[in-house]
Amino acid sequence: MCGIIGYIGKDKALPRILSGLKSLEYRGYDSAGIAYVKNKKIIVQKEVGRISNLEKKINLEEDTYMGIGHTRWATHGEANKINSHPHTLGKFTIVHNGIIENYQSLKDELIKKGVKFVSETDTEVIAALLNENYKNEKDILKTILKTTKELVGSYALGIICTDDLEHIYATRCGSPLIMAQDKNGSYIASDVPAILNYTNKYYLLEEKEIAKISSEEIQVFDDNLQQVQKEMHTFEGSVETILLNGYEHFMLKEIHEEDTAFKNTLDYYVQNNKFKETMPDFKKYQSIHIVACGSAYYAGLVSKYIFEEYVNIPVKVELASEYRYQKNFYDSNTLVIIISQSGETADSLASLKMAKNAGIDTLAIVNVTSSSIAREAKYTLYTKAGVEIAVATTKAFIAQVTLLSLVALKMAQREDLLQEFKGIENYIQDLVNRDYLPYAKFLYQNNNIFFIGRGVDYALCLEGSLKLKEAAYINSVALAAGELKHGTISLIEDNTPVISVCTDASIALKTISNIKEVKARKAKVLLITNEDINDNFYDYKIDLPKLHPVVMSIITVIPMQLIAYEVAKLRGCDIDKPRNLAKSVTVE
Numbered sequence: 358m359c360g361i362i363g364y365i366g367k368d369k370a371l372p373r374i375l376s377g378l379k380s381l382e383y384r385g386y387d388s389a390g391i392a393y394v395k396n397k398k399i400i401v402q403k404e405v406g407r408i409s410n411l412e413k414k415i416n417l418e419e420d421t422y423m424g425i426g427h428t429r430w431a432t433h434g435e436a437n438k439i440n441s442h443p444h445t446l447g448k449f450t451i452v453h454n455g456i457i458e459n460y461q462s463l464k465d466e467l468i469k470k471g472v473k474f475v476s477e478t479d480t481e482v483i484a485a486l487l488n489e490n491y492k493n494e495k496d497i498l499k500t501i502l503k504t505t506k507e508l509v510g511s512y513a514l515g516i517i518c519t520d521d522l523e524h525i526y527a528t529r530c531g532s533p534l535i536m537a538q539d540k541n542g543s544y545i546a547s548d549v550p551a552i553l554n555y556t557n558k559y560y561l562l563e564e565k566e567i568a569k570i571s572s573e574e575i576q577v578f579d580d581n582l583q584q585v586q587k588e589m590h591t592f593e594g595s596v597e598t599i600l601l602n603g604y605e606h607f608m609l610k611e612i613h614e615e616d617t618a619f620k621n622t623l624d625y626y627v628q629n630n631k632f633k634e635t636m637p638d639f640k641k642y643q644s645i646h647i648v649a650c651g652s653a654y655y656a657g658l659v660s661k662y663i664f665e666e667y668v669n670i671p672v673k674v675e676l677a678s679e680y681r682y683q684k685n686f687y688d689s690n691t692l693v694i695i696i697s698q699s700g701e702t703a704d705s706l707a708s709l710k711m712a713k714n715a716g717i718d719t720l721a722i723v724n725v726t727s728s729s730i731a732r733e734a735k736y737t738l739y740t741k742a743g744v745e746i747a748v749a750t751t752k753a754f755i756a757q758v759t760l761l762s763l764v765a766l767k768m769a770q771r772e773d774l775l776q777e778f779k780g781i782e783n784y785i786q787d788l789v790n791r792d793y794l795p796y797a798k799f800l801y802q803n804n805n806i807f808f809i810g811r812g813v814d815y816a817l818c819l820e821g822s823l824k825l826k827e828a829a830y831i832n833s834v835a836l837a838a839g840e841l842k843h844g845t846i847s848l849i850e851d852n853t854p855v856i857s858v859c860t861d862a863s864i865a866l867k868t869i870s871n872i873k874e875v876k877a878r879k880a881k882v883l884l885i886t887n888e889d890i891n892d893n894f895y896d897y898k899i900d901l902p903k904l905h906p907v908v909m910s911i912i913t914v915i916p917m918q919l920i921a922y923e924v925a926k927l928r929g930c931d932i933d934k935p936r937n938l939a940k941s942v943t944v945e
């Protein structure tokens with residue numbers, strides 16, 4: 358969600374800024390812009406839509422050695438050129454990721470002082486406030502400090518000021534920002550992929566710190582303007598890990614990496630069917646709250662069945678955007694588990710902080726190393742899915758379900774069940790390499806598709822349905838199969854597609870009855886099952902291997918992910934960057 362890149366150095370700046378912006382495309386955006394310095398003047402260019410629109414309008418060979426770039430995901434004001442970043446007011450030009458909650462009252466005050474605004478954004482208010490405060494402070498660092506103290510909300514900011522065209526400034530609160538340096542200059546960026554073409558070494562800017570970067574130097578100050586030393590981090594993957602490598606889309610590439618995501622996650626915590634020291638024991642906890650958003654929430658829902666079955670303790674799974682505003686009942690033995698691929702999701706982070714403030718222990722299940730959620734939690738366990746670029750999560754979901762199952766087995770002291778995880782990567786490979794186009798052809802022209810399942814299959818249906826909505830723009834609804842007849846069955850008519858997942862032998866017969874109910878109303882049924890069913894109550898069937906229940910839910914989602922991918926392709930959707938969506942949801 359919104360991407361920031363800044364470069365100052367010996368090389369021409371625009372190719373680096375453009376390549377950084379392209380590497381941040383996965384975060385989701387609807388306009389892009391740059392500001393660069395030429396002949397001691399700041400020049401701003403912005404375009405609505407894809408970065409390629411901006412690229413067509415700029416001269417990459419421009420004689421400029423310093424600039425900031427931005428991809429905007431519209432929050433305040435529609436996606437048009439005026440609202441796009443960078444925003445300039447007086448001496449300050451800035452790019453911003455986040456939301457300023459008190460921007461309207463700040464704006465009203467500034468208008469009273471005679472400031473004229475051109476956009477509807479909260480960002481322009483920050484630029485105006487910097488410009489106003491600078492009149493008194495006369496020092497850029499002090500001005501940034503004073504300004505950020507007046508802001509309520511979240512921000513990562515890249516700032517340039519006409520009075521100092523030798524430096525780019527940056528600060529953040531609630532939205533991520535990194536800094537990096539190579540032999541040719543220095544960078545600020547929202548995320549590591551933006552700088553990976555040049556270096557894999559980076560520094561994390563902490564909350565409220567202010568960075569001042571020049572061609573040769575990165576200086577960081579705390580909120581007393583004292584200089585602080587930063588620890589250098591190394592990104593473990595390679596540039597190749599964030600390239601398509603011959604795949605048509607990242608979503609497809611990442612589905613094909615699910616065997617590795619599973620295996621790397623397993624191998625990090627388990628060796629020779631025994632838990633390694635990397636897996637802590639949470640057995641002292643007597644109840645669990647799992648809190649997350651979107652697919653991460655569904656991974657939590659899947660794991661609820663595993664925790665309750667094997668650990669035998671109550672597990673409540675909540676959407677972070679609800680959890681943080683509701684009354685939660687904890688006792689000292691409650692563990693709050695926050696699940697997040699990006700580790701930056703605003704509502705998940707706020708829920709984590711809320712539990713922490715209530716004195717409750719927190720465990721983060723996170724994919725992105727050193728992300729805010731990873732750093733904030735008492736315990737952090739990483740999924741080892743690798744970098745995920747496609748907005749629709751796939752391999753990270755598999756890694757989350759894998760890791761949550763391992764946490765449950767450790768708590769349940771069921772090391773004996775670890776042998777069930779052996780060789781699962783081969784089943785994943787088999788499922789990933791099958792042809793799902795025939796099912797996609799059956800589905801792609803429908804605007805309403807239903808998913809039904811019971812128990813853990815219901816949780817997986819919710820994830821399958823979300824994939825179809827986000828990647829293929831099809832309104833699909835996932836229902837607990839037994840709930841269908843309490844209202845929604847009225848929507849079933851001739852040829853309505855119903856996808857049914859049935860992998861839990863203990864309730865398979867009940868699900869089959871529900872399938873027969875929709876079939877009797879002339880629905881067209883695609884059955885995804887590991888049961889040996891040879892009846893003729895379905896139209897299509899995808900056979901899954903029959904694995905132990907503790908690992909079954911790791912693989913069941915794969916056909917649904919690939920069907921969503923194929924359907925999205927047939928419908929000509931923007932598969933890796935679906936409209937309106939962002940990879941890292943840093944707004945509430």
Ligand code: F6R
Nearest residue numbers: 651652653697698699702749750
């Ligand atoms: C769906 C998807 C989203 C995310 C959700 C949480 O494919 O990717 O629903 O799961 O935005 O994001 P993280 O896991 O980064 O907290």
